[in-house]
Every structure is written in C-alpha cells, then in structure tokens.
Amino acid sequence: MNRINKKLQEDKKLLSIYFSAGYPTLNDTVSIIQNLEKSGVDMIEIGLPFSDPLADGPTIQASSTQALKNGMTTEILFNQLKDIRKTVSIPLIIMGYFNPILQYGVEAFCKTCKEIGIDGLIIPDLPIDVYNEQYKSTFETYGLINVFLITPQTSVERINFIDSISNGFIYMVSSASVTGSSSGFGETQTSYFKRIAGMNLKNPQIVGFGISNHETFSQATQYAKGAIIGSAFITFLSNHGIKDISKFTQAILNNI
Amino acid sequence: MTYNINDKGYYGEFGGAYIPEMLYPNVEELRQNYLKIMAEPSFKKEFDQLLKDYVGRPSPLYFAKRLSNKYNTKIYLKREDLNHTGAHKVNNTIGQILMAKRLGKTRIIAETGAGQHGVATATVCALMGMQCIVYMGEIDIARQAPNVARMKMLGTEVRPALSGSRTLKDATNEAIRDWINNPVDTHYIIGSVVGPHPYPDMVARFQSVVSEEIQWQLKDKEGTTKPNYVIACVGGGSNAAGAFYHYLDDTEVNLIAVEAAGKGIDSGESAATSALGREGIIHGSKTLLMQTNDGQITEPYSISAGLDYPGVGPMHAHLYTSGRAEFISITDDEAMTAGLELSQLEGIIPAIESSHAFAVLAQKKFQPEDIVIMNLSGRGDKDLQNYIDYFKL
Numbered sequence: 001m002n003r004i005n006k007k008l009q010e011d012k013k014l015l016s017i018y019f020s021a022g023y024p025t026l027n028d029t030v031s032i033i034q035n036l037e038k039s040g041v042d043m044i045e046i047g048l049p050f051s052d053p054l055a056d057g058p059t060i061q062a063s064s065t066q067a068l069k070n071g072m073t074t075e076i077l078f079n080q081l082k083d084i085r086k087t088v089s090i091p092l093i094i095m096g097y098f099n100p101i102l103q104y105g106v107e108a109f110c111k112t113c114k115e116i117g118i119d120g121l122i123i124p125d126l127p128i129d130v131y132n133e134q135y136k137s138t139f140e141t142y143g144l145i146n147v148f149l150i151t152p153q154t155s156v157e158r159i160n161f162i163d164s165i166s167n168g169f170i171y172m173v174s175s176a177s178v179t180g181s182s183s184g185f186g187e188t189q190t191s192y193f194k195r196i197a198g199m200n201l202k203n204p205q206i207v208g209f210g211i212s213n214h215e216t217f218s219q220a221t222q223y224a225k226g227a228i229i230g231s232a233f234i235t236f237l238s239n240h241g242i243k244d245i246s247k248f249t250q251a252i253l254n255n256i
Numbered sequence: 257m258t259y260n261i262n263d264k265g266y267y268g269e270f271g272g273a274y275i276p277e278m279l280y281p282n283v284e285e286l287r288q289n290y291l292k293i294m295a296e297p298s299f300k301k302e303f304d305q306l307l308k309d310y311v312g313r314p315s316p317l318y319f320a321k322r323l324s325n326k327y328n329t330k331i332y333l334k335r336e337d338l339n340h341t342g343a344h345k346v347n348n349t350i351g352q353i354l355m356a357k358r359l360g361k362t363r364i365i366a367e368t369g370a371g372q373h374g375v376a377t378a379t380v381c382a383l384m385g386m387q388c389i390v391y392m393g394e395i396d397i398a399r400q401a402p403n404v405a406r407m408k409m410l411g412t413e414v415r416p417a418l419s420g421s422r423t424l425k426d427a428t429n430e431a432i433r434d435w436i437n438n439p440v441d442t443h444y445i446i447g448s449v450v451g452p453h454p455y456p457d458m459v460a461r462f463q464s465v466v467s468e469e470i471q472w473q474l475k476d477k478e479g480t481t482k483p484n485y486v487i488a489c490v491g492g493g494s495n496a497a498g499a500f501y502h503y504l505d506d507t508e509v510n511l512i513a514v515e516a517a518g519k520g521i522d523s524g525e526s527a528a529t530s531a532l533g534r535e536g537i538i539h540g541s542k543t544l545l546m547q548t549n550d551g552q553i554t555e556p557y558s559i560s561a562g563l564d565y566p567g568v569g570p571m572h573a574h575l576y577t578s579g580r581a582e583f584i585s586i587t588d589d590e591a592m593t594a595g596l597e598l599s600q601l602e603g604i605i606p607a608i609e610s611s612h613a614f615a616v617l618a619q620k621k622f623q624p625e626d627i628v629i630m631n632l633s634g635r636g637d638k639d640l641q642n643y644i645d646y647f648k649l
C-alpha cells in the first residue's frame with residue numbers, strides 16, 4: 001500500500017508541511033525533511049521550484065526564486081533525495097508546476113520518483129483531462145498518487161468527479177486566494193469546510209492555503225483529515241534557519 | 257486540414273488550458289459562453305458600432321507608393337496605427353469589455369508591457385464605467401512613463417509587478433494571481449493571443465476584423481481578396497493573428513511572422529521564440545517558449561517592449577511547426593533602420609514593434625506584381641524617446 005494511503009488510515013489529524021527545495025540554501029533539502037519527520041510532521045510536500053509559480057503568493061515565489069538562484073534543478077533535487085528512504089519513512093510528495101516536469105519527461109520523472117520512494121505528485125497546472133488522457137497510466141505504473149485540488153468555487157458536480165478519480169486525498173484550497181495570503185478563517189471558510197465534510201466523499205480532504213498557526217490548523221482539521229502549511233513554514237525558515245524546526249511544528253500541533 | 261483552432265482548444269498540438277483549479281470556474285465560464293455571446297446579434301451590433309464610431313474603423317488600406325518603388329513590388333499598409341489609442345490592441349479590448357459586461361463582471365484586470373494594451377483596456381473601462389486595475393512590471397513602469405500617466409488619467413489603477421524580472425511576463429503572472437484572488441466579480445482582459453483556451457481563439461476572433469477588412473479593401477483596389485503576402489510582427493501575436501485570420505487556410509497567401517531577434521539570435525539577448533524556444537507551458541497554454549533545459553522560463557530581450565515576451569501564442573506555434581507561416585527574426589538595429597525609412601518615405605512613424613515587420617522588405621525578394629500587405633500595428637508616438645536615443649535626434 002502507498003505510504004499516503006496508509007498514513008490516511010491513522011486515527012489522527014495530519015500535519016503536512018510544504019517547503020521549496022533548495023531554500024534557504026541549496027543542500028538543505030534532506031535535513032529539512034529529516035527534521036520535519038523527527039518533529040512529528042505526518043507528510044511532506046517537496047516544492048520543485050519554478051520561475052513562474054502562478055498559484056503562489058509572495059512568500060513561496062521568493063523562496064522559489066531564491067532556490068533557483070541557489071542552483072536548484074530537477075536533476076539536483078533527485079540526486080539529493082536518492083537515499084532519502086534510508087532515513088525517512090513518512091509520505092513524501094513532490095509539488096511542482098507542469099513545465100519543468102514536462103521538460104524532464106513525464107515518464108522519466110515518474111520513474112525516478114518511484115526509484116527514490118516518492119509517493120505522490122501535486123501539479124496544480126496539469127489539467128484533469130490531459131492527465132486522464134495522457135498520463136494516468138504512467139502515474140499508475142510507477143505507483144504515484146496524483147493529488148487534485150478543489151476550491152470554494154468548485155461545483156458540486158466537479159467535486160464529485162474529482163473524488164471519483166482520486167485515490168489518496170483531495171487537496172482542499174481554503175479560500176479564493178494564492179498561497180500565503182489569508183489571515184485567519186472566518187464564517188465563509190467554516191461553512192465551506194462543513195459543506196465539503198457533509199458531502200461524505202470517498203477521499204479524505206486535506207486543507208491548504210491560509211494555515212499558519214495552531215488556531216488555523218485546528219479550525220481546518222475540525223472538519224478535514226489534515227492541513228498543509230507552506231508559506232508560514234518558509235517564513236519560519238527565513239527567520240530561524242533549519243535548526244529549530246521542531247519549535248515550529250510544536251507550536252502548530254500543541255500551541256506551545 | 258485547418259490551421260485554426262479545433263473543438264478541444266488546440267492548434268495542432270498547441271493550446272489547451274493548463275491552469276490551476278482555482279482558475280477553472282472562470283475560464284470554464286468563458287469557454288462555455290464566448291462563442292454564444294459573440295454570435296448574439298446585439299453583441300455584434302454593439303461591437304461593430306463601437307469599432308466604427310469610437311475606434312474609427314475600418315482602418316485604411318493604404319498603397320505605399322514610394323515604399324513600393326523602392327522595393328519594386330506592390331506594398332499596402334493596413335493602418336491599425338490610426339485606431340483610437342494608436343494600435344490594434346483596442347479591437348480586442350472593445351470585444352472583451354462587451355464580453356465582460358454580458359458575463360455580469362464589474363471589475364477588470366489586465367497586464368501590460370509597453371502600456372499599449374493597458375491604455376486600450378483603461379480606455380474601454382472608462383467608456384463603460386468599469387473599475388480597472390492594470391498590472392505592469394516595475395521596470396516597465398519606469399521606462400514607459402507616458403503610458404502610465406495615460407492609464408491614470410483614464411481612471412485606472414496601475415499596480416507594479418514586483419516579482420521575477422519585473423516586466424511583461426511577471427505582470428501577466430500578477431494579473432493571473434489577482435484573478436485567483438477575485439474569482440467572482442472580475443474579468444481578465446488578456447492582451448494577446450496567449451493564455452489558456454479560450455483566450456487565444458477569442459482574441460484572434462476580435463482581431464480578425466483586420467483581415468476581414470483587408471479582403472474587401474483589396475478587392476476594391478486590386479480586384480482580388482488575396483494578397484501574395486501578409487507580413488506582421490509577433491510578440492504574443494495578436495496583430496498577426498488578426499491579419500492572418502481569414503487567410504489561415506488559404507495557402508495561396510503567404511504568411512510571414514516577424515519576431516524580435518534583439519541584439520541577435522545567438523547574443524543571449526533576444527525574443528525570437530521560434531528560433532530559441534521549445535514546446536512547454538507558459539501562462540496556461542502549451543506553446544513554444546524560451547526556457548532553460550530544466551524548464552525554467554527565461555528572460556527575453558527586445559528594444560521593443562511589445563515583442564519582449566518569452567513565448568508566442570499557440571496559433572503561431574502551430575503556424576511555425578507546420579510550416580504554414582514563414583518566421584523571420586529581425587534585430588533591434590534592422591528594425592530601427594526600417595522605422596526611420598518608413599517615416600521618411602511615407603511620412604508615417606511606426607511603433608518599433610511594427611518596424612520589425614517593415615525590416616523584412618530589405619531582406620526578402622518580392623516580384624514586381626506581388627501584392628504585399630504590411631500590418632502597421634501601431635504608431636510610433638510612444639517610442640519617440642527610443643528613436644531619439646537611438647538616432648541621437
């Protein structure tokens with residue numbers, strides 16, 4: 001069974017962390033992943049940096065740009081990760097925009113992911129119809145879960161469709177926004193969380209965008225299986241470096 | 257075989273809608289409605305009326321006698337430079353503002369490089385009393401001050417794009433992010449035949465008035481609707497799309513797309529996407545784009561801000577790879593020389609974008625009986641400082 005599916009069966013709310021690979025410095029990738037696992041994180045999204053990240057706010061844009069300046073490439077990231085499964089056992093997902101993956105070659109990319117022990121991919125700008133027609137069988141051959149997004153604007157019909165083609169979790173975007181731009185959840189979000197929870201989808205939902213602290217983590221996971229934190233973690237890395245990662249996760253999980 | 261778009265939103269293998277889910281409802285709403293709305297008699301009537309009374313269409317098809325003598329062929333200029341706001345851009349913004357109104361949108365966003373599309377958008381928003389926000393790279397804001405002032409005078413808010421290279425590509429990213437943040441009330445008026453389907457097709461259809469007019473104007477003057485050549489410059493490619501549109505599937509008409517070679521194709525400072533690009537995804541479309549081996553989009557360069565874009569619309573990617581259109585790259589120097597020549601032979605100062613197209617006349621041999629249509633996409637007022645600096649006027 002894929003590590004993602006196994007993790008989703010655990011009877012707990014899941015904390016997933018996103019970071020841009022190659023930031024703060026080029027070779028931090030492995031230490032960040034190891035430290036995140038040690039500090040109690042359930043799942044990690046490794047951001048493959050891109051020059052033009054359309055769905056991301058200023059924080060992730062800046063870390064992505066800096067990662068590229070530091071020299072990060074797809075090849076280098078794969079090299080950094082090649083022995084990761086010797087020390088890390090939680091699910092690892094690569095999140096990146098489609099063009100760098102297309103240039104690497106989708107099949108070659110998936111094959112390397114499998115060899116390394118990557119469990120899934122999130123590619124926000126890979127359309128569902130293109131995935132279904134051209135890449136689904138490749139993802140399946142290499143045992144990769146493709147994670148789809150829904151937003152507050154996604155129609156009920158489309159949510160049901162996305163649920164039917166998903167086989168891990170649904171990435172539930174908390175509000176109409178790019179990453180890192182929300183400050184707290186109001187009634188609009190809560191009613192959206194409730195509405196989706198009430199649909200009894202076959203795939204659990206993990207909420208992303210706008211989660212930055214214990215309070216927003218608790219609000220998001222009241223109705224969903226877990227939550228993903230990106231920008232707030234990157235801001236923490238910018239301010240504190242990679243040494244005290246457990247302080248960040250403890251503050252999220254236990255409010256300390 | 258057709259060189260136009262298919263029902264899945266692709267030109268050959270290029271096009272599609274490679275967008276994050278956050279944009280799906282908006283783009284899908286547009287996809288489902290744009291053809292229906294454009295076919296409504298009331299839409300057509302309003303669009304045609306505004307093009308006539310407000311923009312000043314039809315734009316003349318002018319026989320350029322002295323230029324024709326010099327190059328020993330028959331050269332006609334399609335005078336898009338005479339449109340209100342000074343370029344072809346307004347054909348599209350008139351169409352899209354009417355589209356936005358019918359979709360019930362109340363807020364307009366746009367990207368701009370040199371500021372021509374920004375001004376054309378600000379203009380139609382003033383005309384319709386709509387709120388307008390234009391994203392413009394911080395660097396472009398500094399070097400295109402007159403157009404920034406025009407937009408402000410028209411009541412538009414100009415927001416600087418501070419990310420990446422702080423030019424057109426980044427202004428487009430910022431406009432897309434704005435649309436993600438404002439999914440309900442906002443319409444994004446894209447300025448070229450780029451972006452996710454249906455934008456390339458919708459913009460091409462609004463610009464197709466250019467070749468529609470060329471057909472009947474040429475019939476009046478030469479007794480035929482078909483020229484031997486249509487020549488237009490290509491950044492994203494909207495003026496070329498308009499000038500080519502009704503000739504796409506008529507292979508007796510030769511199409512020439514002119515890209516900006518900047519300081520030379522191999523100089524590292526160029527925007528010649530057909531020569532330097534590979535297939536990939538930019539701004540929601542599968543097309544040719546300039547990128548690193550690793551798939552990072554690279555910074556283009558051209559003296560002309562309107563051609564300074566690392567991609568090309570999917571229609572043009574298909575015209576290039578299928579061989580339907582000939583692609584020629586013109587350097588900064590060649591374009592500036594051609595711009596000066598047109599000024600002094602015909603009394604018309606062209607936009608530097610258009611000057612690139614005119615530089616082809618010195619490079620390619622035409623027959624005396626050939627009819628050559630030059631799409632004069634914009635006037636040179638906005639480029640005066642560039643011409644002054646270049647020629648030390």
